[in-house]
Amino acid sequence: MEKVSVNSVYSIKQVADMLDIPTVTLRAWENRYNAINPIRTDAGYRMYSMENIEDLRWLKKQVEHHHMNISQAVLMLKAREKEKQELITAPKQQAGGNIEEAFSKMTDQIYQTLYHFQGERANALIDFGFSLYGYDSMFYHVLVPVLVRVGDAWESGRATVAQEHFMTSLISQRFFQFFHLFPIFPQLPKVVAFCPEGEHHQVGLMLFSLFMRKNGAEVLYLGASTPVEGVIQVIGEQHVQIVCISITSASKVIQTDAIVSQIAKEHEQVHFVLGGKGYEMAENPAYPQWIMKEPTEKWQEWLEKHPLFRQHG
Known part of the structure; x- marks a missing residue:
């Protein structure tokens, strides 16, 4: 195949x-x-x-x-x-060829426009960034840092709930515009991705879902703070084979392990991918075999070794 x-x-x-x-x-x-x-x-x-x-x-x-x-x-x-070609050359000449400075400047510009509810301006900057740097670079080096900065600002009180919702919503929309460009290969396993109830930070989950989607897997993205009952129903009705869960705090590991146990009891053949800072810091997780330990640059290698994808290689 x-x-x-x-x-x-x-x-x-x-x-x-x-x-x-x-x-x-x-x-x-x-x-x-x-x-x-x-x-x-x-x-x-x-x-x-x-x-x-x-x-x-x-x-x-x-x-x-x-x-x-x-x-x-x-x-x-x-x-x-x-x-675009002129602007690609200019930042490198001005910054001594340091593209990271150019990414940092664009990240700050997009964040500031979103912080002040300038949605049209932010979208224009994002469109320009896509044409200038390409999709992967913009997502990983600009939009993801914007989302991380938004989350930090909200947690520290530097951004209101309204600002956090506005900024996160606009960037999420851009993620999923890109997300749906890729064709689905029906022979590959179907994936569901969600954060458990109480977990509102979904940047890592979005990135991993985008990665799976780029590789041809159909991903049912349920998003942040999703009740497990609905997930179990979706898994059965949609014949899901891989369940991806992300948490950002180690305090949520016990709760999430219980969710994994509940899903596994209902659907014994399901594989899991458990990620996020919560599992990175977990001391005694119940399901260490399912924890994604690979950095982003190793995800493709991990995928090619996964038993459900290897059989379609």
Whole structure:
């Protein structure tokens, strides 16, 4: 069976389904207007990268929502690309090539706009960051630090509940816009991901869910503070094979271990992934075999060794 890669490219049919753009339109935009340049296989088939897909998404928005003709939209896209290349070079020259400083500056800019409820400005900055640095870099080096900073500000009283909800909600929406771009491979195990009741910090869970989704697994993301009764019902009805749970405090380990026991009693064949700082600091967890001990850069290696994914390799 074909192995699923995190660095996937997509066929014209997959892109047409993702964006709801007819294949004939995709070919016309390429051939007549040179909108994008997908790579070609040895057999001549078009294969689209995530950058190609986002460019097409942007073009569709200009045509459908801003009533621009495609030739004008393509000219704007090319201008954006030129500006992007100039801006990629500029921060490196100004900061001595230190891209981390550029990430830090963008993190601060997005945080400040969200802190002051400037949603449109924040979305514009995020869009620009995606085009400038790519999706993975923006999520891991900019948006995740923003979410961590938001959580810290709320816990310390530097941000109100309204500010925390606004900031978290907007960034979560951007996560899931990206989340649903990836195709699902039905032969892979279905995953459910949640934080137990009382756990409201879901950054780590979102990242791991995004990673699983990028690898082709269908992930049912239930989010923060989810009652276990609903989870058990979903597992049975949806034939879930992997349950991911994240907690940020070691004080929640006993409660979460009890949830794992309850789920395992109802569904004996289910595999678990237990993560978050809570399990990293746990002294005597009941299910050490399920704890995700690998850092993010090792997740792909972990996945390829997982028995439920190895059989589809």
